[in-house]
Amino acid sequence: MKLITANEKMADAVHGNYLLIPVINRFGIRLGFGDQTIGAVCANAGIDTDFFLAIINAFSNEDYFPAKKLRAVNVLTIVSYLKKTHDYYRRTLIPVIESYIAALLAKSLKRNPGLRLVKKFFLEYKKELFAHLRSEETRTFPYIEMVYRLHAAPGTPRVRKDLRRYSMDVYEREHHEVDEKLTDLKNILIKYIGGEFDDAVCSAIVFELFRLEKDILDHTRIENIVLMPMVAEMEKALRLR
Numbered sequence: 001m002k003l004i005t006a007n008e009k010m011a012d013a014v015h016g017n018y019l020l021i022p023v024i025n026r027f028g029i030r031l032g033f034g035d036q037t038i039g040a041v042c043a044n045a046g047i048d049t050d051f052f053l054a055i056i057n058a059f060s061n062e063d064y065f066p067a068k069k070l071r072a073v074n075v076l077t078i079v080s081y082l083k084k085t086h087d088y089y090r091r092t093l094i095p096v097i098e099s100y101i102a103a104l105l106a107k108s109l110k111r112n113p114g115l116r117l118v119k120k121f122f123l124e125y126k127k128e129l130f131a132h133l134r135s136e137e138t139r140t141f142p143y144i145e146m147v148y149r150l151h152a153a154p155g156t157p158r159v160r161k162d163l164r165r166y167s168m169d170v171y172e173r174e175h176h177e178v179d180e181k182l183t184d185l186k187n188i189l190i191k192y193i194g195g196e197f198d199d200a201v202c203s204a205i206v207f208e209l210f211r212l213e214k215d216i217l218d219h220t221r222i223e224n225i226v227l228m229p230m231v232a233e234m235e236k237a238l239r240l241r
């Protein structure tokens with residue numbers, strides 16, 4: 001497996017895997033990098049190059065997951081990256097899929113009322129996904145930021161009380177992704193669609209659903225394998241105080 005390195009040109013990394021574009025964008029890096037290396041682009045944008053490389057390499061290779069490297073990164077940096085990923089789902093990827101579904105229905109719904117099912121399943125999936133994102137943003141991430149602050153300030157009083165409201169154990173137990181609904185949605189299009197429909201729009205929807213699935217899988221791995229153990233360690237240290 002060939003890993004992407006800091007001396008490689010950013011443009012070459014994108015030529016090697018165009019799916020990295022939205023991941024790179026998430027860091028605030030935009031297309032138009034000329035011949036700059038990844039190290040130079042990251043330095044200009046004020047981004048930790050090692051963290052950037054760990055994220056894009058994990059994204060490019062299913063068998064590679066640099067848990068150790070990621071765990072060396074500040075937990076707040078990781079949370080900030082995860083939040084940006086949530087924003088990407090909510091503001092970009094889901095609206096794109098939604099507009100394709102609207103186009104699919106606009107073209108053929110009159111002659112194919114069964115297509116309504118695609119929209120129905122999509123809306124159910126969207127609702128569950130957004131609830132998941134919201135729960136992490138309103139409960140999990142603020143808790144993690146609090147644990148980080150307490151951990152960074154030794155001798156903080158009432159630590160135990162603050163830790164009782166929530167914990168990484170609870171997060172672990174409750175952290176179920178909405179992948180079943182996504183699989184159902186994919187299957188409606190792949191297995192069961194019939195009658196009149198636009199092939200190009202339909203395949204565009206399926207492509208985006210696979211892309212979303214892959215992105216979420218990668219995101220969830222960071223939450224489960226990196227974030228949870230890092231914060232659990234801080235909780236443990238705080239409880240011993």
Ligand SMILES: [Fe+2]
Nearest residue numbers: 082136219223
């Ligand atoms: Fe998340």
Ligand SMILES: [Fe+2]
Nearest residue numbers: 136175220223
């Ligand atoms: Fe999650």
